[in-house]
Amino acid sequence: MQKQATINDVARIAGVSKRTVSRVINGSLSVGDTTRTRVEKVISELKYSPNTQARGLASSRSYLLGLIYDNPDALYLDDVQRGVLEVCSNLGYELVVHPCRYRSETLVQDCLRFMQRSKLDGVIVLPPVSESETLAQALKESGSAYVRLSSVALDDAKHIVVSDDRAAAAEMARYFAQLGHEHIAFISGPQRYKSSTERMEGFQLGLSAYGIKLRPDWIIEGNNTYETGIECARQLLQAEEKPTAIFANNDQMAAGVLKVAHSLGIKVPEQLSVAGFDDNMLASRVIPALTTIKRPVRQMALLATSKLIMSIENNDKAASNVAAKVAPTLVVRESTARVIESSN
Amino acid sequence: MQKQATINDVARIAGVSKRTVSRVINGSLSVGDTTRTRVEKVISELKYSPNTQARGLASSRSYLLGLIYDNPDALYLDDVQRGVLEVCSNLGYELVVHPCRYRSETLVQDCLRFMQRSKLDGVIVLPPVSESETLAQALKESGSAYVRLSSVALDDAKHIVVSDDRAAAAEMARYFAQLGHEHIAFISGPQRYKSSTERMEGFQLGLSAYGIKLRPDWIIEGNNTYETGIECARQLLQAEEKPTAIFANNDQMAAGVLKVAHSLGIKVPEQLSVAGFDDNMLASRVIPALTTIKRPVRQMALLATSKLIMSIENNDKAASNVAAKVAPTLVVRESTARVIESSN
DNA sequence: GATTTACTTGCCACCGGTGGCAAATTGGTT
């Protein structure tokens, strides 16, 4: 293992003090041009790169960001992670991933401990953990830089990136209504999550504009997994009276609906329209391909990471100026169709 | 932000030198029992936890592991990551993720630089990056701890965890043959990856035991994405003469085959048997659910991480003793069936 | 009781940077 060059080596060879080398590394303004170029030359000749740990110890910076989540959906996580990493690698940060249990009593402790142990410069918090106000409060109090991804604007612009799920769900409602559907069911996510209630309320609101009301017994709560999608779909589709359209809180559950419909011999979209939410990989792979809402996950991740790094590097104003709201969009595929009149 | 207790605080309050506190933290044997318990008491009272950066600076340990990959498949990555994190969090390590470009000329530099910048204690390398011998060589020379995941035993037991894809593919061949299939096509992964050639060769070998030979024009190379799965399936299924069974190198491509078959009105499994490889989430979601090979990804991740940490903590013998080979297994679902005699 | 041996503990330098301030240099004024 080749011995790594230190700041002292650079200083000695360049004939300056190590303090000056340090200044060059950190882009300090008060370094003469000739000195700067000389030092830079030596740095590149020696392929010197500063020791992050030493730097961190002296300056309390680690160039490490954390990603905090408690998320069952691999596809969502992967999307976010890719986005975050893209910005990270451009700006010289690394990413430490940290799953945790949202409902654990030690959530706040866990996260703070994590940040402190790894001396993270900041964290990005994904839903549903991002909905924890106690965690947000603790982060704020501890003076940590953080950004939350959410579907509700529950923090000031500096600390959050939101997607307007409510509006998107309303758009789906409009689309359903315009296809002539009146007997519509909704499979919700866990009602304890704002992201779930936002979508449900948006959907209801959208329908009410067309004078359609969701029957209470046609609102069924799943937990966003494929398996509960199947259970909920069974309840709906094995009943005497069936809906002509089902909107599920995410694509996983919508895929469950497709499976049940298929096994019951119900044709999608001819006899039943099905839509999901997310537009992850699964949506386009299943047969028929799912009509869904495309969440700009990657874009949110990019925004959040930029914001976070700005606020770390002390441009708080700039950080809060970065657009913080993104709009999901309707993607129509094969799983939805105009309602068949004769079925009335 | 509450000021964090340091080792000096602990030492002062416990009435010992900080060197002794350090010994307690690191579980050194040469500390008296009474001293130890006293120090431990103070540590927990102050909620002291050592500063990782300072520790790293002094001892060249970071308690950070790296995950190196260049992988398009979100589901695979997520599986691995979950497994790795499980072990990490149990053993007090954190995980830094690092995507890179396998085919980049700077791959080796990138990775070494990454390790050095973050002062990682070790890395886990996923396929296909794990197949790079130059990278492995560089890691070895730099004295870094590393473990590779692969489907070929291309390193000594200490540095690798393999899954026997060849045998698994052979089992699929046997299964196809026993269902009476003779006209079989194979959609391979990129031939430059060993994982791809292993599966193909295993499949061919398995078939040859039944006197079946793959027609050269029925071996088509995809790149493991859904999209190329579709392209390859079109070639096969729009031809004059069609296979009665298609084995794809992974589930994504197999899903592509299902899509094409559906759009051409070919019934699966009645007219065409389709199988994939991986058994990721997608396999059970699609209709019909895919017969596939279940790769014990999580288990591999667990093994690899244990091995890595053992070798970091200098139990090299123990590390090489951990079982390093796992066996994928056949999972039969709905996409395969006995060939219909009349089609002969 | 003196000496040896094994075990605990403490001291101090050091890991590789940065912060604060003093010193040196530069250039412009009077």
Add this chain to the structure above:
DNA sequence: AACCAATTTGCCACCGGTGGCAAGTAAATC
């Protein structure tokens, strides 16, 4: 030439731990 402000550079302490070795203490041996 002397003086002053602004800019550049260097010195030294410090961040919070660990390593090596010496010192102190207790138990074992003669």
